Amino acid sequence: MRIAIITRPDDASPKVLAISLQKLIKKCHVECDVFYEHGFLMRRVPLFGRFKQVGRIHFTLKRYLKHYPRDKRFLLKLKGYDAVIISDCEPNGFWKHHFGIEKLKRILKKPLAFHEVYYLGNVPTHIERLKRQGHPTMERYDWHLAVTDTTEVRSLPKPPWSVVGLNLEGEGLELGHKKDFLAIVDFERKGYETFRDDQIRVLDKLGLPYVAFEKRMTMPEIRDYYKKASLIFLSFPETFGVPIAECLACGTAVFTPSSSWPMSWRLDEKPQPNSEGKLPNCFVEYETPIKLEKDLLEFYHNWDNEKTPEKTQKIFLDTYPHFFYGNLDGVKAFIKTIK
Numbered sequence: 001m002r003i004a005i006i007t008r009p010d011d012a013s014p015k016v017l018a019i020s021l022q023k024l025i026k027k028c029h030v031e032c033d034v035f036y037e038h039g040f041l042m043r044r045v046p047l048f049g050r051f052k053q054v055g056r057i058h059f060t061l062k063r064y065l066k067h068y069p070r071d072k073r074f075l076l077k078l079k080g081y082d083a084v085i086i087s088d089c090e091p092n093g094f095w096k097h098h099f100g101i102e103k104l105k106r107i108l109k110k111p112l113a114f115h116e117v118y119y120l121g122n123v124p125t126h127i128e129r130l131k132r133q134g135h136p137t138m139e140r141y142d143w144h145l146a147v148t149d150t151t152e153v154r155s156l157p158k159p160p161w162s163v164v165g166l167n168l169e170g171e172g173l174e175l176g177h178k179k180d181f182l183a184i185v186d187f188e189r190k191g192y193e194t195f196r197d198d199q200i201r202v203l204d205k206l207g208l209p210y211v212a213f214e215k216r217m218t219m220p221e222i223r224d225y226y227k228k229a230s231l232i233f234l235s236f237p238e239t240f241g242v243p244i245a246e247c248l249a250c251g252t253a254v255f256t257p258s259s260s261w262p263m264s265w266r267l268d269e270k271p272q273p274n275s276e277g278k279l280p281n282c283f284v285e286y287e288t289p290i291k292l293e294k295d296l297l298e299f300y301h302n303w304d305n306e307k308t309p310e311k312t313q314k315i316f317l318d319t320y321p322h323f324f325y326g327n328l329d330g331v332k333a334f335i336k337t338i339k
Helices: 013-027 039-041 047-054 059-079 101-108 124-132 191-207 219-228 243-247 289-302 307-319 328-338
Strands: 002-007 031-035 083-087 111-114 144-146 162-164 184-187 209-214 232-233 254-255 283-285
Touching: 002 013, 002 039, 013 083, 013 243, 013 328, 039 059, 047 219, 059 144, 059 289, 083 101, 124 328, 191 209, 191 289, 209 307, 219 243, 219 328, 243 254, 243 307, 254 289
Parallel strands: 002 031, 002 083, 083 111, 111 144, 144 162, 184 209, 184 232, 232 254, 254 283
Antiparallel strands: none
Protein backbone atom coordinates (compact mmCIF):
# COMPACT_ATOMS: atom_id res chain seq x y z
CA MET A 1 0.00 0.00 0.00
CA ARG A 2 1.16 3.51 -0.83
CA ILE A 3 -0.28 6.82 0.42
CA ALA A 4 0.49 10.30 -0.93
CA ILE A 5 0.18 13.50 1.09
CA ILE A 6 -0.11 16.86 -0.70
CA THR A 7 0.62 20.01 1.28
CA ARG A 8 2.02 23.53 1.09
CA PRO A 9 5.80 24.15 0.85
CA ASP A 10 5.88 27.12 3.22
CA ASP A 11 6.80 26.81 6.90
CA ALA A 12 3.31 26.72 8.35
CA SER A 13 1.08 24.28 10.23
CA PRO A 14 -0.03 22.22 7.16
CA LYS A 15 3.61 21.30 6.51
CA VAL A 16 4.12 20.34 10.18
CA LEU A 17 0.97 18.22 10.05
CA ALA A 18 1.99 16.52 6.81
CA ILE A 19 5.40 15.53 8.19
CA SER A 20 3.77 14.32 11.41
CA LEU A 21 1.21 12.21 9.54
CA GLN A 22 3.86 10.73 7.27
CA LYS A 23 5.79 9.49 10.32
CA LEU A 24 2.65 7.96 11.83
CA ILE A 25 1.67 6.22 8.60
CA LYS A 26 5.16 4.78 8.25
CA LYS A 27 4.91 3.47 11.82
CA CYS A 28 1.95 1.45 10.53
CA HIS A 29 4.33 -0.12 7.96
CA VAL A 30 2.73 1.70 5.03
CA GLU A 31 4.73 3.56 2.40
CA CYS A 32 4.00 7.29 2.44
CA ASP A 33 5.38 10.27 0.49
CA VAL A 34 4.84 14.01 1.02
CA PHE A 35 4.54 16.28 -2.03
CA TYR A 36 4.67 20.06 -1.76
CA GLU A 37 2.29 20.60 -4.68
CA HIS A 38 -0.23 23.08 -3.30
CA GLY A 39 -0.39 24.83 -6.69
CA PHE A 40 -1.36 21.59 -8.42
CA LEU A 41 -4.54 21.40 -6.34
CA MET A 42 -5.43 24.98 -7.26
CA ARG A 43 -4.92 24.26 -10.94
CA ARG A 44 -7.35 21.33 -10.76
CA VAL A 45 -10.20 23.85 -10.62
CA PRO A 46 -12.00 23.92 -14.00
CA LEU A 47 -10.87 26.95 -15.99
CA PHE A 48 -14.29 28.61 -16.05
CA GLY A 49 -14.44 28.35 -12.26
CA ARG A 50 -10.98 29.82 -11.86
CA PHE A 51 -11.80 32.66 -14.29
CA LYS A 52 -14.89 33.54 -12.29
CA GLN A 53 -12.94 33.64 -9.05
CA VAL A 54 -9.77 35.40 -10.13
CA GLY A 55 -11.12 37.61 -12.89
CA ARG A 56 -7.79 37.57 -14.78
CA ILE A 57 -8.32 35.18 -17.67
CA HIS A 58 -5.02 35.66 -19.50
CA PHE A 59 -2.90 35.39 -16.36
CA THR A 60 -4.72 32.25 -15.20
CA LEU A 61 -4.61 30.56 -18.59
CA LYS A 62 -0.89 31.33 -18.91
CA ARG A 63 -0.26 29.71 -15.52
CA TYR A 64 -2.26 26.61 -16.45
CA LEU A 65 -0.29 26.18 -19.68
CA LYS A 66 3.07 26.84 -18.01
CA HIS A 67 2.52 24.10 -15.44
CA TYR A 68 0.66 21.67 -17.70
CA PRO A 69 3.59 19.25 -18.35
CA ARG A 70 4.57 19.22 -14.67
CA ASP A 71 0.97 18.75 -13.53
CA LYS A 72 0.46 15.92 -16.02
CA ARG A 73 3.52 14.09 -14.68
CA PHE A 74 2.43 14.61 -11.09
CA LEU A 75 -1.08 13.36 -11.82
CA LEU A 76 0.37 10.23 -13.38
CA LYS A 77 2.51 9.74 -10.25
CA LEU A 78 -0.55 10.08 -7.98
CA LYS A 79 -2.27 7.27 -9.86
CA GLY A 80 0.38 4.95 -8.46
CA TYR A 81 -0.87 5.54 -4.89
CA ASP A 82 -3.78 3.83 -3.15
CA ALA A 83 -5.03 6.99 -1.41
CA VAL A 84 -4.31 10.71 -1.43
CA ILE A 85 -4.42 13.03 1.60
CA ILE A 86 -4.72 16.81 1.33
CA SER A 87 -3.01 18.43 4.32
CA ASP A 88 -4.09 22.05 4.36
CA CYS A 89 -6.13 24.65 6.21
CA GLU A 90 -9.85 25.06 6.37
CA PRO A 91 -11.43 26.91 4.61
CA ASN A 92 -8.94 26.37 1.74
CA GLY A 93 -9.88 22.70 1.52
CA PHE A 94 -13.60 23.45 1.22
CA TRP A 95 -13.82 26.52 -1.00
CA LYS A 96 -15.26 25.17 -4.23
CA HIS A 97 -13.10 27.40 -6.47
CA HIS A 98 -9.85 27.10 -4.50
CA PHE A 99 -9.00 23.41 -4.90
CA GLY A 100 -10.31 21.22 -7.71
CA ILE A 101 -11.18 18.31 -5.43
CA GLU A 102 -14.18 17.02 -7.39
CA LYS A 103 -12.19 16.91 -10.63
CA LEU A 104 -9.30 15.15 -8.90
CA LYS A 105 -11.63 12.53 -7.40
CA ARG A 106 -13.14 11.78 -10.81
CA ILE A 107 -9.70 11.29 -12.35
CA LEU A 108 -8.04 9.28 -9.58
CA LYS A 109 -11.03 7.16 -8.56
CA LYS A 110 -9.46 6.40 -5.17
CA PRO A 111 -9.95 7.60 -1.57
CA LEU A 112 -9.26 11.30 -1.05
CA ALA A 113 -8.88 12.49 2.55
CA PHE A 114 -8.51 15.88 4.22
CA HIS A 115 -6.05 16.45 7.07
CA GLU A 116 -6.36 19.42 9.44
CA VAL A 117 -5.80 20.17 13.10
CA TYR A 118 -9.54 19.79 13.68
CA TYR A 119 -12.52 17.97 12.20
CA LEU A 120 -14.89 20.40 10.50
CA GLY A 121 -17.84 18.62 12.09
CA ASN A 122 -16.66 19.93 15.47
CA VAL A 123 -16.79 23.56 14.34
CA PRO A 124 -20.49 24.36 13.78
CA THR A 125 -19.89 28.07 13.18
CA HIS A 126 -17.54 27.25 10.28
CA ILE A 127 -20.01 24.77 8.79
CA GLU A 128 -22.71 27.42 8.89
CA ARG A 129 -20.44 29.96 7.20
CA LEU A 130 -19.40 27.55 4.41
CA LYS A 131 -22.99 26.52 3.70
CA ARG A 132 -24.15 30.14 3.69
CA GLN A 133 -21.51 30.93 1.06
CA GLY A 134 -22.46 27.92 -1.06
CA HIS A 135 -19.37 25.79 -0.38
CA PRO A 136 -19.28 22.03 0.35
CA THR A 137 -18.54 20.74 3.85
CA MET A 138 -17.56 17.32 5.21
CA GLU A 139 -19.10 15.42 2.29
CA ARG A 140 -16.41 16.74 -0.04
CA TYR A 141 -13.86 14.14 1.14
CA ASP A 142 -13.98 10.39 1.65
CA TRP A 143 -12.26 10.67 5.03
CA HIS A 144 -11.10 13.30 7.52
CA LEU A 145 -7.97 13.13 9.68
CA ALA A 146 -7.83 15.48 12.66
CA VAL A 147 -5.22 16.18 15.34
CA THR A 148 -7.88 16.57 18.02
CA ASP A 149 -11.45 15.56 18.85
CA THR A 150 -12.15 18.93 20.50
CA THR A 151 -12.57 22.29 18.84
CA GLU A 152 -15.68 24.42 19.34
CA VAL A 153 -17.36 21.23 20.53
CA ARG A 154 -16.20 17.68 21.17
CA SER A 155 -17.38 14.46 19.55
CA LEU A 156 -16.14 10.90 19.44
CA PRO A 157 -14.43 10.01 16.16
CA LYS A 158 -16.37 7.69 13.91
CA PRO A 159 -16.41 7.06 10.15
CA PRO A 160 -15.69 9.03 8.07
CA TRP A 161 -13.18 10.69 10.39
CA SER A 162 -10.50 9.77 12.89
CA VAL A 163 -8.17 11.46 15.38
CA VAL A 164 -4.51 10.99 14.47
CA GLY A 165 -2.95 13.40 16.96
CA LEU A 166 0.38 15.10 16.32
CA ASN A 167 3.80 13.46 16.21
CA LEU A 168 6.62 15.85 17.17
CA GLU A 169 9.22 13.18 17.87
CA GLY A 170 12.53 13.82 16.15
CA GLU A 171 11.71 17.47 15.44
CA GLY A 172 14.29 18.86 17.87
CA LEU A 173 11.60 20.06 20.29
CA GLU A 174 13.00 18.21 23.25
CA LEU A 175 13.46 19.85 26.63
CA GLY A 176 16.57 21.99 26.67
CA HIS A 177 18.39 24.07 29.23
CA LYS A 178 16.86 27.56 29.30
CA LYS A 179 19.64 29.85 30.47
CA ASP A 180 17.73 33.09 30.99
CA PHE A 181 14.13 34.17 31.45
CA LEU A 182 12.54 35.13 28.13
CA ALA A 183 8.94 35.77 27.09
CA ILE A 184 7.59 35.51 23.53
CA VAL A 185 4.89 37.84 22.23
CA ASP A 186 3.32 36.15 19.23
CA PHE A 187 2.63 37.75 15.86
CA GLU A 188 -0.01 40.48 15.71
CA ARG A 189 -3.46 39.39 14.58
CA LYS A 190 -5.95 41.79 13.08
CA GLY A 191 -8.77 42.61 15.47
CA TYR A 192 -6.79 41.44 18.52
CA GLU A 193 -4.14 44.16 18.66
CA THR A 194 -5.29 45.34 22.11
CA PHE A 195 -4.40 42.03 23.76
CA ARG A 196 -0.91 42.09 22.28
CA ASP A 197 -0.43 45.72 23.26
CA ASP A 198 -1.38 44.85 26.85
CA GLN A 199 1.18 42.04 26.90
CA ILE A 200 3.98 44.31 25.69
CA ARG A 201 2.98 47.15 28.00
CA VAL A 202 3.04 44.90 31.09
CA LEU A 203 6.36 43.34 30.08
CA ASP A 204 7.88 46.80 29.63
CA LYS A 205 6.46 47.97 32.96
CA LEU A 206 7.97 44.99 34.80
CA GLY A 207 11.23 45.24 32.89
CA LEU A 208 11.14 41.60 31.82
CA PRO A 209 13.07 40.43 28.73
CA TYR A 210 10.96 39.44 25.73
CA VAL A 211 10.95 39.09 21.97
CA ALA A 212 7.95 40.21 19.91
CA PHE A 213 7.56 38.32 16.64
CA GLU A 214 7.24 40.80 13.79
CA LYS A 215 8.76 39.52 10.56
CA ARG A 216 8.24 36.18 8.89
CA MET A 217 10.68 33.51 10.08
CA THR A 218 11.58 29.99 9.06
CA MET A 219 10.41 27.01 11.07
CA PRO A 220 13.89 26.33 12.55
CA GLU A 221 14.19 30.00 13.59
CA ILE A 222 10.82 30.03 15.35
CA ARG A 223 11.44 26.69 17.05
CA ASP A 224 14.80 27.95 18.30
CA TYR A 225 12.94 30.72 20.13
CA TYR A 226 10.46 28.20 21.53
CA LYS A 227 13.34 26.20 23.01
CA LYS A 228 14.92 29.30 24.59
CA ALA A 229 11.72 30.88 25.94
CA SER A 230 10.19 30.59 29.39
CA LEU A 231 6.67 31.43 28.20
CA ILE A 232 4.68 32.49 25.16
CA PHE A 233 1.63 34.75 25.00
CA LEU A 234 -1.30 33.84 22.77
CA SER A 235 -2.36 36.80 20.66
CA PHE A 236 -5.35 35.16 18.99
CA PRO A 237 -7.95 32.42 19.67
CA GLU A 238 -6.58 29.14 18.31
CA THR A 239 -8.72 26.30 16.94
CA PHE A 240 -5.77 24.12 17.95
CA GLY A 241 -2.49 25.96 17.72
CA VAL A 242 0.48 23.88 16.57
CA PRO A 243 2.82 26.46 18.22
CA ILE A 244 1.15 25.66 21.56
CA ALA A 245 2.14 22.00 21.26
CA GLU A 246 5.64 22.88 20.06
CA CYS A 247 6.19 25.31 22.95
CA LEU A 248 4.87 22.94 25.61
CA ALA A 249 7.07 20.17 24.21
CA CYS A 250 10.02 22.49 24.93
CA GLY A 251 8.80 23.22 28.45
CA THR A 252 7.60 26.70 27.50
CA ALA A 253 4.45 27.75 29.39
CA VAL A 254 1.47 29.36 27.61
CA PHE A 255 -0.20 32.57 28.81
CA THR A 256 -3.71 33.27 27.53
CA PRO A 257 -6.23 36.03 28.32
CA SER A 258 -9.05 33.48 28.17
CA SER A 259 -9.34 29.73 28.66
CA SER A 260 -11.57 29.73 25.56
CA TRP A 261 -8.68 30.81 23.31
CA PRO A 262 -6.78 27.47 23.23
CA MET A 263 -10.10 25.78 22.48
CA SER A 264 -8.80 22.32 21.56
CA TRP A 265 -6.89 22.15 24.83
CA ARG A 266 -9.96 22.49 27.07
CA LEU A 267 -10.50 19.45 29.26
CA ASP A 268 -14.25 19.91 29.76
CA GLU A 269 -16.46 16.94 28.98
CA LYS A 270 -18.84 19.03 26.86
CA PRO A 271 -17.11 22.23 25.68
CA GLN A 272 -19.20 24.77 23.78
CA PRO A 273 -18.31 27.41 21.16
CA ASN A 274 -16.55 30.45 22.65
CA SER A 275 -16.96 29.07 26.18
CA GLU A 276 -14.44 29.12 29.01
CA GLY A 277 -12.96 25.79 29.98
CA LYS A 278 -10.61 23.84 32.22
CA LEU A 279 -6.92 24.04 31.35
CA PRO A 280 -3.99 22.27 33.06
CA ASN A 281 -1.23 24.15 34.90
CA CYS A 282 1.00 24.43 31.84
CA PHE A 283 -1.36 27.27 30.88
CA VAL A 284 -1.74 30.57 32.76
CA GLU A 285 -5.08 32.34 32.27
CA TYR A 286 -4.88 35.99 33.24
CA GLU A 287 -8.22 37.51 32.09
CA THR A 288 -7.32 41.21 32.64
CA PRO A 289 -4.18 43.37 32.28
CA ILE A 290 -4.11 43.83 36.07
CA LYS A 291 -4.16 40.07 36.62
CA LEU A 292 -1.61 39.63 33.84
CA GLU A 293 0.83 41.84 35.74
CA LYS A 294 0.26 39.87 38.95
CA ASP A 295 0.48 36.42 37.31
CA LEU A 296 3.50 37.33 35.22
CA LEU A 297 5.39 38.70 38.20
CA GLU A 298 4.56 35.58 40.23
CA PHE A 299 5.65 33.31 37.36
CA TYR A 300 8.92 35.23 37.03
CA HIS A 301 9.75 35.04 40.74
CA ASN A 302 8.98 31.30 40.86
CA TRP A 303 10.69 30.45 37.58
CA ASP A 304 13.60 28.03 37.73
CA ASN A 305 15.53 27.49 34.51
CA GLU A 306 15.48 23.70 34.94
CA LYS A 307 12.62 22.72 37.23
CA THR A 308 9.91 24.97 35.72
CA PRO A 309 10.39 23.77 32.10
CA GLU A 310 10.56 20.15 33.27
CA LYS A 311 7.27 20.56 35.15
CA THR A 312 5.62 22.26 32.17
CA GLN A 313 6.71 19.55 29.76
CA LYS A 314 5.63 16.77 32.12
CA ILE A 315 2.13 18.21 32.48
CA PHE A 316 1.92 18.46 28.68
CA LEU A 317 3.03 14.89 28.04
CA ASP A 318 0.90 13.44 30.85
CA THR A 319 -2.24 15.33 29.79
CA TYR A 320 -1.89 15.34 25.99
CA PRO A 321 0.43 12.45 24.98
CA HIS A 322 -1.35 12.23 21.61
CA PHE A 323 -0.21 15.81 20.83
CA PHE A 324 3.43 14.69 20.92
CA TYR A 325 3.47 10.97 20.10
CA GLY A 326 0.43 10.90 17.84
CA ASN A 327 -2.46 8.43 17.81
CA LEU A 328 -1.76 5.31 15.75
CA ASP A 329 -5.26 3.91 16.31
CA GLY A 330 -6.74 6.81 14.36
CA VAL A 331 -4.24 6.33 11.53
CA LYS A 332 -5.01 2.61 11.40
CA ALA A 333 -8.74 3.35 11.21
CA PHE A 334 -8.11 5.34 8.03
CA ILE A 335 -5.73 2.78 6.54
CA LYS A 336 -8.32 0.07 7.15
CA THR A 337 -10.77 1.87 4.83
CA ILE A 338 -8.27 1.69 1.98
CA LYS A 339 -7.61 -2.04 2.10
